Amino acid sequence: MNTLRLWRLLVVARIRAQWQYRASFVIDTIASFATSSLDFLAVLAIFTHLHTLGGWSVHQVAFLYGAGGIGFAMADLFVSNLEQTSQLVRTGQFDVMLIRPAGTLTQVIAGDVSLRSVGKATQASLVLVYALSGAAIHWTVGRALMMLAIVACGALIFSAVWIAGSCIVFLTVDGDEATNAITYGGNFFAQYPLDVFGPWLRRLLGFVVPTAFVAYFPALYVLGKPMPFGLPGWVRFASPLVAAVALGVATAVWHIAVRHYRSTGS
Amino acid sequence: MSGSDDDTAVVMARDLTKHFTVRRRAGRVRRDRVTVEAVAGVTFAVPRGTIVGYVGPNGAGKSTTVKMLTGILVPSGGEVRVAGLEPSRRRIELARRIGVVFGQRSQLWWDLPLADSFELARHLYAVPRSRHAARLTECVDLLEMAPFLQTPVRQLSLGQRMRGEIAIALLHDPEVLFLDEPTIGLDVVSKAKVRAFLADLNALHGTTIVLTTHDLGDIERLCSRLLIIDHGRTIFDGALNDLRDRFEPNRTLVVDLAAPQPALRIEGAQVVRVDGARQWLRFDRRTTTAADLVARVAVAADLVDLTVEEPDIEDVVARIYRDGSAAF
Known part of the structure; x- marks a missing residue:
């Protein structure tokens, strides 16, 4: 049975089960919208004192925030059930996934869809509208396509980060906090221009947890900004490649980690 | 094995x-x-x-x-x-x-x-x-x-x-x-x-x-x-x-006699308990069959009713756990 069909099947089952708690879905969605809005107020607060941040105007930073945020919300929607991995491993319920004729990663991801992230996606879209209203962009077909690529690659790169981050719980049962630091931390850093970070953090975000490829590098192209740090121009177009490699590495790490699964007593 | x-x-x-x-x-x-x-x-x-x-x-x-x-x-x-x-x-x-x-x-x-x-x-x-x-x-x-x-x-x-x-x-x-x-x-x-x-x-x-x-x-x-x-x-x-057989070869024959009497003396069995007209006889399943034993008891006393008790498997397993492989 192919992975996509299985995913759809499990997700539909989950949504049917969740439908019994629809009031809590509405509250969660509103809460998600509200908390991420506060998040953006923090960005605006910085600009009450500064006109530019690392050479980026408020609308340009809003562009990073909005475009990256939509990608993050999509990853959140589809794969955030990976956060349940630690719970599954701790309770031994992961055993059940191993005795079914289907991939463990698909089963964990399909365990739930986080519909509340619709709230986050809405908020990020509004921020993006604000950004586009103020940032003077010379639209071309290439730049419009790049907008789509930012959202798609963002979703894939964050998904890869989520998958790789979840593997920590197979090695140490108390790995949740480390995982959260990588996933949510990665999103936080993706919201700011790379220029404001020190060289050590820049390398981390560029090559290890590659969130600089979510919005920052492609945004240089869309906004028509010069390449910083003496980097070659093609880096602006490398996001799809980075997304593919990141997903490949993350899935490989997951399969290695599962072989270290220890289950629990009885 | x-x-x-x-x-x-x-x-x-x-x-x-x-x-x-x-x-x-x-x-x-x-x-x-x-x-x-x-x-x-x-x-x-x-x-x-x-x-x-x-x-x-x-x-x-x-x-x-x-x-x-x-x-x-x-x-x-x-x-x-x-x-x-x-x-x-x-x-x-x-x-x-x-x-x-x-x-x-x-x-x-x-x-x-x-x-x-x-x-x-x-x-x-x-x-x-x-x-x-x-x-x-x-x-x-x-x-x-x-x-x-x-x-x-x-x-x-x-x-x-x-x-x-x-x-x-x-x-x-x-x-x-x-x-x-x-x-x-x-x-x-x-x-x-x-x-x-x-x-x-x-x-x-x-x-x-x-x-x-x-x-x-x-x-x-x-x-x-x-x-x-x-x-x-x-x-x-x-x-x-x-x-x-290996760990508990003994079985018990419980007999109800017509009247209370002292412990029976039967070949191949040993009375382990007497309670009024009821007596408990332990025997080794490998050397004595229950049928032979019943026949002998019937000769020695007036038999009313009987049951054969198997050793409790739980006791057997508990003993193996306790003794471990040393039991072999």
């Missing part, structure tokens, strides 16, 4: 080991790494179509073994084959050919009606619709699940849920069924239903069954063969009767 090269063996383990590294507190901050041998070289073979009971005290390594047989855990050493496959390497292929029931884990979808879980299993295992329907009807009938098929799983009683767990493990018609403590926490009626169902399954479909249990009733009712494991090693592998 039985050989492990049996061609008809559908489950096979040879020198199977599993060790875990655990960190133990050794002082305020310092922690030592300690290696724990959960399974320390277990060897056995289960011929197709048998029901094997896998028993042992808590922490003996039963569940760990079953998890290696089902592909959940990767063995540290030794060899495992189930239905000819190496479980941890060919997990997905194996999953289609075995069924697993955990007393302590659920395979059902908690918030959905039981019937929905069965439908999801049909897709998961890609079972053709007609075959699935036939199998489901059979399970629903035999396990008497019709009254609660449309009830969300979270509202089922433990007995109902357990029947659901067994059914979902069987809908893809597996060759081998593994059960880890299937009757734990069930009431007497539910236990009886589950046992009867498993016995039928084995008789009608020839399904090989491997079950771990603490409930010796499960073993007496179901298992033709018994594997006892302790401290990660097999300490007994044989039939239930062999176990009795």
